[in-house]
Amino acid sequence: MTDRDLDDSFVSGPHLVNQVHPGLVDGLTDLWGRVGAAGGAVGFTPETPLAEVRTAAERVVEAVSARREQLLTLGRAGVLVGAVVLRPDSGPLVAHRGLVLDLMVDPDLQRQGWGRVLLDAVVAQATAHGLRRLFLSARDGTGLDDFYRAAGWTECGRAPDAVLLPDGTYRDELWFTRRI
Ligand SMILES: CC(C)(COP(=O)(O)OP(=O)(O)OC[C@H]1O[C@@H](n2cnc3c(N)ncnc32)[C@H](O)[C@@H]1OP(=O)(O)O)[C@@H](O)C(=O)NCCC(=O)NCCS
Numbered sequence: 001m002t003d004r005d006l007d008d009s010f011v012s013g014p015h016l017v018n019q020v021h022p023g024l025v026d027g028l029t030d031l032w033g034r035v036g037a038a039g040g041a042v043g044f045t046p047e048t049p050l051a052e053v054r055t056a057a058e059r060v061v062e063a064v065s066a067r068r069e070q071l072l073t074l075g076r077a078g079v080l081v082g083a084v085v086l087r088p089d090s091g092p093l094v095a096h097r098g099l100v101l102d103l104m105v106d107p108d109l110q111r112q113g114w115g116r117v118l119l120d121a122v123v124a125q126a127t128a129h130g131l132r133r134l135f136l137s138a139r140d141g142t143g144l145d146d147f148y149r150a151a152g153w154t155e156c157g158r159a160p161d162a163v164l165l166p167d168g169t170y171r172d173e174l175w176f177t178r179r180i
Contacts, residue, residue: 011081011114013074014121020065027080028057031106038107041139045166060085060102070129072121074105074114081106084118086126098126100136119151127180134180139163140172153178 017024033053036044044053063069074082085101100122105114126134136153138144145155153176162173 009076011074011076011109013082014072014084014118015075016125017064017071017073020061024080025054025057025061028060028083029054031080031083031104032057032102034107035104040104040107041142041144042102042104047166063087069101070125072118072125074109074118076106076109079106081109082114082118084122086122086129088126088129088131096130096132098129098131098134100126100134103136115147116151119148123178123180132180134178135175137162137173137175140174145174145176148176 021027029050032042032044033050035042036048036053037046039046043056060069060071064071068087070086070088072084072086073080082105084103086098087101088098089095100119103115103118103122105118123134135156136148137159138148140158149155155174156177157175159173159175161170163171165171
């Protein structure tokens with residue numbers, strides 16, 4: 001193995017994006033596209049046109065720039081390979097809570113613990129931000145409920161038929177919460 005091989009396999013992060021890099025929209029679009037193409041449950045299907053994914057990535061980057069959302073990333077050899085978004089709520093009655101969104105790990109790196117690393121990091125970031133409670137949702141039938149339970153999250157609700165898949169079948173959306 002050469003030094004170059006070692007460099008290419010090294011994953012860094014999670015990094016909190018403080019300043020938006022000019023390549024961030026491209027990197028997030030590519031990652032989101034790869035995860036969606038592999039069947040990941042992050043709002044898209046393998047058939048979703050990349051332009052639609054890019055619009056979503058632009059929305060995230062705009063929200064991060066405007067400090068409405070926070071983005072944590074993983075990188076490998078200059079490529080974005082993991083991401084998760086924290087959206088703190090605002091308003092006098094709900095400023096203690098936040099939503100965790102768009103947790104994704106590059107298909108090549110899944111099942112190696114990086115999802116858990118990102119999830120724990122976003123909880124730590126929410127704690128540092130002063131939040132007291134987090135929520136997230138996951139599509140039923142993906143097996144992700146075990147992942148969230150193992151990480152200390154509790155199921156707190158089920159939205160029936162909240163997701164309509166391209167084959168015309170519905171999936172419930174499971175809601176999880178965590179006190180911090
Ligand atoms: C969900 C995701 C972020 C988890 O990250 P990861 O790095 O693969 O997960 P980890 O290695 O930290 O944890 C692995 C454990 O989580 C569970 N798990 C993770 N992904 C799973 C999946 N798709 N189906 C079933 N269990 C899963 C398993 O218990 C697994 O343990 P095992 O490999 O021993 O069976 C990643 O698989 C991913 O990006 N998936 C596609 C996008 C997605 O569905 N995001 C969630 C939106 S709610």
